[in-house]
Amino acid sequence: MEIIVENIPRFLNAAWVTIQITAISVFIGFCMAIPLSVIRVSIRKIFSWPVYAFTFYFRGTPLLVQIFLIYYGSGQFQEQLNAVGLWYLFQSPWFCAVLSLTLNTAAYSTEIFRGGIQGVPSGEIEAARACGMSGVLLYWRIIIPRAIRIAWPAYTNEVIFLLQASSLVSIITVMDITGVAGEIATRSFAFYETYLFAAGLYLVIVYGVLWLFRRIENRLNAYLRAESA
Amino acid sequence: MFGLEGYGPLLLQGARLTVYVGVCSMAIAIVLGLIGMLCKISASPVVRVLADLYTTVIRGIPELVLILLVYYGAPTLIQDISAMFGHPVYISLDPFISGVLTIGFIYGAFSTEVFRGAYLAVPRGQVEAARACGMSSALAFRRILLPQMMRFAIPGLGNVWMVLIKATALISVIQLPELMRSADIASRNTKKPFTFFLAASFIYLCITIISNLIQQWAEKRAERGIRRA
16 A cells, blocks of 8 residues: 555656547547548548548557557668658657557547538538538538537547557556556556556546536537527 | 568467457356346346446446456455465466456446346337236246347447457457467567558458448348338
């Protein structure tokens, strides 16, 4: 028990790393997923097919493979990466961790938002068209906001999954909660104490994030409440 | 690049173990899911709270942390407890057994929710009618409820399987020579990590595609008694 108390500052630092990596990946992934999901529903196969291939690959393979492919796999292309001056990025486990988590969550979120876009009632789209909106304006003002509301509960789940999946970055030596727990455990032999504490820490963060996303959901659906009141 | 330098058979052997681990874990997950569901609909509030605790806690902790907790933590915990009673017992867990048990235990929580949803989807009158015909509750469960539930549970169980088979890659961190670990060994020996992790990812992709086909077939089969509108 003393080992845990002694190391609480380290655990809190590690929790910050976990939250940071997850938040950055979720943010960039979200920004990628919205345009990708719009392309994904395009009727032109030339546009929608590459996006489908991307989501299919990243959803069909384990995240661990993707992380290893980027972190260890980039070593095979050291010369080429050096030539374009990107090698220093791929040497950093932190960068590779964020890159793979971002691509992974972008793929899952794209499919979630695609479902949202397809769930937008056609009457609303027709009404927007009748008002003279088309193309970008129609998507920006009507379809995307509605699709995000529809997809939000599923998206919340995806964020929770990513938060837990971020524990894998400890395997490529990033010092997140799992990484720090592993190091403390192997040094002190207090295996179950440290891992149980780490598990508890994740539980707190997971239910914290869940609470935050429920609040955002309430915000997003505020217009529904006003109507019923 | 795709010659695999003689490591092809090793990868295929790894893939076989991956599927084997996946099937064993899934079997445990289904059994635990059914038990969990029965607990959730039980008349006793204590049992219900325990089942809720199981699903909420397990779904909030990363798989990797639980795998490490069981593999490294359980032996030390047993050692510490037995030492307290004056007879220290030293055990070490087999990676296969602890991996399968952990993955099965985690996804048991997910299938509990799947089965609960399926249970709620079966009309109440069905079980009431069976009881009225004089079936005991166990017989009504086996003959009436379970077969009808399965139809609603198959899509959800298919999703659980897809996530589960990818989660088995995590057992590679406790040195079980499944697909991921085999790819790791091959890439270390040949210094071609990208080639081997890419090959491994394509094998995972094949497993996903085949699982998808089986799921579609199973869904069709389960619906063969349903009249379409």
